[in-house]
Amino acid sequence: METTQYGRIVRDGLWENNGVLSMLLGMCPAMAMTTSATNGFGMGLATAVVMAASNLLVSLFRNYITQEVRIPVFILIVAAMVTLVDLTMNAWMHELYKVLGLFIPLIVSNCLPLARLEAFAAKEKPLPALMDGIFMGLGFTLALTAIGAVREITGSGTLFADASLLLGPAFKFMEMRLLPADMGILMMILPPGGFLVTGLLVVAKRLIDLAAGKEIQMGGAHSVA
Amino acid sequence: MKQGTMIHAAILGAFCLGFGIMLALIEQVTAEDIKARAMEDRQASLSQVLPAEILDNNPVTDTVVMKNDEGKEITVFRARKGGEVTGMAYEIFGSGYAGEMKLMLGVDAAGNVLGVRVLAHKETPGLGDKIETKKGDWILKFTGLSLGNPPVDKWKVKKDGGQFDQFSGATITPRGVVGAIRKGLEFFAVHKAEMMGGAQ
Numbered sequence: 099m100e101t102t103q104y105g106r107i108v109r110d111g112l113w114e115n116n117g118v119l120s121m122l123l124g125m126c127p128a129m130a131m132t133t134s135a136t137n138g139f140g141m142g143l144a145t146a147v148v149m150a151a152s153n154l155l156v157s158l159f160r161n162y163i164t165q166e167v168r169i170p171v172f173i174l175i176v177a178a179m180v181t182l183v184d185l186t187m188n189a190w191m192h193e194l195y196k197v198l199g200l201f202i203p204l205i206v207s208n209c210l211p212l213a214r215l216e217a218f219a220a221k222e223k224p225l226p227a228l229m230d231g232i233f234m235g236l237g238f239t240l241a242l243t244a245i246g247a248v249r250e251i252t253g254s255g256t257l258f259a260d261a262s263l264l265l266g267p268a269f270k271f272m273e274m275r276l277l278p279a280d281m282g283i284l285m286m287i288l289p290p291g292g293f294l295v296t297g298l299l300v301v302a303k304r305l306i307d308l309a310a311g312k313e314i315q316m317g318g319a320h321s322v323a
Numbered sequence: 324m325k326q327g328t329m330i331h332a333a334i335l336g337a338f339c340l341g342f343g344i345m346l347a348l349i350e351q352v353t354a355e356d357i358k359a360r361a362m363e364d365r366q367a368s369l370s371q372v373l374p375a376e377i378l379d380n381n382p383v384t385d386t387v388v389m390k391n392d393e394g395k396e397i398t399v400f401r402a403r404k405g406g407e408v409t410g411m412a413y414e415i416f417g418s419g420y421a422g423e424m425k426l427m428l429g430v431d432a433a434g435n436v437l438g439v440r441v442l443a444h445k446e447t448p449g450l451g452d453k454i455e456t457k458k459g460d461w462i463l464k465f466t467g468l469s470l471g472n473p474p475v476d477k478w479k480v481k482k483d484g485g486q487f488d489q490f491s492g493a494t495i496t497p498r499g500v501v502g503a504i505r506k507g508l509e510f511f512a513v514h515k516a517e518m519m520g521g522a523q
Contacts, residue, residue, distance in 0.1 A: 133448065159338075167335040178342040185349050189356035196364075254449070284449050 104229060111233025117210045118241035118296070119303040124210035128242055129292030131201055133253070136261045138246025139239060141201040144183065146235025149211045151179045153219040153231030160220050172215045180205050197264045210238060241299070248295045251276055253286030369400055369412050372429025372438035377409040378402035387518065391416075391510060399518050408519045410437055415510075417503030420495040421445040424454075428507045432519070435469045439504055444496075451496035461490065462500070470508045478505040 115121060118128045124145070131141040152175045156163070163171050184202045187195040205211070214234050219227040251257055255277030262270040285291050365383045373382055382400035391397050395416070402410040410431040417424045424444040429437035439462055441454050453459040464487070470478075479485025480498045489497045511518065 162334065163338075164331050164334055166331045170335055171338050174338055174342055178346055181346055182349055185346075185353045185357070188360065189353035192360045192363075282449065284447070287448050 104226070107226060107229050108233050111230065111235075111237040112240060113237065113303075116237045116241055116303070117213075117234055118238060118245075119300050121210075121213070122300070123213050124208045124238060125296070127201070127204055127208055128245060128296060129289065131204070132242050132246040132249055132292060132295075133287045134250040134256070134260070135243050135247040135258050136264050137201075138242035138244075139261075140198045140264050141204075142235070142239025142242040144198050144202050145205050145208060145211070145238050146232060147183055148176065148179045148205050149214060149235040149238075150228055150231035151182075152176045152211055153214060153227040154224055155179070156215045156219040157222055157224045157227030160222075163220065168216070168220065169212075172212055172220075176211050176215070177206050194264070197260075210234065244299060245292070245295050248299070249286045249291050252283055253291060254282045255279060368427065368440065368442070369429075371440050372412045372427050373400070373402045373410055374437060377404055377431065377437075379404050382412065387520075389413075389514065389517065392506070401519070408432055411518055412437075413507070413518075414442065415503045415507035417499035417506075419444055419446050419499040420451050420493065421447065424496075424499055424503065426500065426503055426507075428504060430508065430511050433469070434508060434511055434515070435467060436465050436504070436508070438463075439465045439500075441500075446496045447493070450490075450493040453490050453493070454496060454500055459490075461488070461497070465504055470505075470512060475505070478502075 111117075117123050118125070127141050127145070132138040152172075155175050156172060159171075180202060184199070187202070188199065211231075214230060218230045222230070247257060250259065255275060257274040257276055258269075258272040261272040262268075265272075283291075286295070362383055366381070369382050380401075380403040382402050385401045385403065387399050387401070389397055389399060393416070397414050399411050399413045401408050402412070410429060412427055412429040415426050415428045417426065422445050424446070425442040427440050427442055429439070431437055440456065441462065444452070444454065446452050446454065454462050456462060473486050476484075477486045478501060480487050480489045480494060480501055482489055482494050483498065485501065487497060487501050
């Protein structure tokens with residue numbers, strides 16, 4: 099890139115090259131952690147923090163990391179950032195940690211951060227790399243919240259249940275019951291629901307893109323995993 | 324060894340060293356706070372099975388470690404009032420529909436149940452998870468019961484001829500919980516002296 103196009107980074111991250119819905123990366127947390135919209139949102143935010151930090155670090159060190167050892171160094175940096183977030187949240191944001199703590203170690207096994215380090219941060223200046231980390235992370239959050247919302251509504255009949263635990267009491271208003279308690283289809287909050295909803299949302303995204311007359315960006319073009 | 328390889332190894336080593344030192348420092352800085360938070364969590368969860376009226380000590384620090392009948396190490400947290408042991412809480416284990424369930428059982432000095440709470444389980448959401456206080460009050464029904472009340476052969480779910488309700492769609496989960504509590508009380512009956520004894 100001659101001049102950095104921040105608009106492009108934002109659009110890519112949030113929609114066009116969305117980590118989950120276009121590149122089909124990070125499938126493990128996308129399915130395992132989306133039994134409710136709140137869970138998906140929390141997992142997404144934690145991932146975004148780690149992605150922003152590790153993208154920035156890799157970009158800062160990009161001239162010292164040689165081609166041969168880049169993958170172990172990337173993994174080291176992601177793992178270090180995850181541990182950092184895990185420890186500091188446990189010590190100083192304990193209420194939030196009790197809700198999110200479960201998700202944080204799982205970020206290490208997410209290949210989306212690794213893919214962005216390899217495809218973007220290792221070649222770009224620190225600021226664009228940071229932006230890419232933030233917006234890819236937010237795009238991931240968006241996708242996980244959407245998957246979580248669909249599964250939660252169809253599975254338990256609620257939306258954003260326990261949001262006040264994650265975001266604070268002010269967000270109590272978000273907690274909604276849309277269907278009576280016994281109407282939910284249990285399967286949707288069990289693993290098969292994750293596959294179904296993720297698949298349907300991938301299709302939905304492509305249909306929207308088609309309708310908008312865009313060329314479909316096939317995923318995986320520059321992914322590592 | 325080629326010189327090139329050495330450089331790569333040195334770079335990787337340098338990164339490992341650098342981030343290793345960083346993490347060690349952060350671990351140092353946060354260790355105290357994390358310990359304090361863990362203590363608060365413990366206290367909060369114990370206070371659900373050990374009512375505040377029966378204790379004037381901190382059960383988290385008044386413990387004895389024992390082996391349960393399966394050979395698993397369990398920590399017994401003792402509640403004292405005026406130095407006398409008035410009750411205790413310890414972990415019990417039951418097998419559920421999807422693996423082991425971990426519960427905390429509180430009993431008073433006479434062996435009556437003060438309270439039971441589920442600590443961890445993998446039961447089916449919407450069916451077996453009604454054992455959580457968040458999803459139902461089923462688990463509260465055990466408070467006040469003991470090995471003689473109901474009689475030992477009634478410490479079963481109704482389906483097995485006992486007196487405890489299973490809930491619709493799930494029998495295995497309540498069966499596991501009832502069994503775990505019964506075993507927990509039997510353990511208390513046998514090891515009472517050992518659980519009460521020991522230095523404060």
